[in-house]
Amino acid sequence: MIAAAAAAVAIASCNRIVIDPGHDARANLATEPIGPGSRTRKIKDGGGTRGVVTGTPESVVNLKVSLRVRRLLVRDGYCVTMTRTRETGVSMGNVARARIANRAHAGLFVRLHADGSTDRSRHGTSVLYPAFHRGWTDDVLPASRIAAGRIQRRLVRSLHSRDLGTVARSDITGFNWSNVPVVLAEVGFLTNPREDRLLNSASYQQRAARGLERGIRAFVRPRG
Ligand SMILES: [Zn+2]
16 A cells, blocks of 8 residues: 555656657648737648658658657656657647647647758758747746757757757747747758658667757656
């Protein structure tokens, strides 16, 4: 009985990370407000980019890296919630993703994407965080910025990719609806031939996951 009670306490005290693999099998062209109470609406999900050489959809790469991050975090003792674990169909959109993180009282909401550009030479790694907007992001901005810096540093160190820095963004619906610290990692460019091949390799995906895990651990401990 004592052992069972101790186990229950241990489970209750784990910090929860919500991992959000960007996009899904299909785009969702319905619109949603860019922030709570806003009349500005944005498409729920344009569908993301795809590998310029491999043809792999971004959603597939995002999911593969996310599942590797989950495995590492669970091993560390975190509680982990995924916004999706499969290519399930039409993307749920970004308000729904933020609501999953809010409901979970996430210690950190980590959104995983791969970048795209019309310029095939563009490559490297960046981490986005919410720009200041009173009533939307002011409460989560300071912690999000700290998390972004720590994750960016460790991700770049693990990948040996070009460091494109951290970027504050006001136009990300999933940031504006988040009530918990939130970051979005653009791990690499699927429109760059070299990074497309790398992002589709198991070893690079694992290095990305390692870097993300180390960055998350530098921001919030598994238990507390
Ligand atoms: Zn994306």
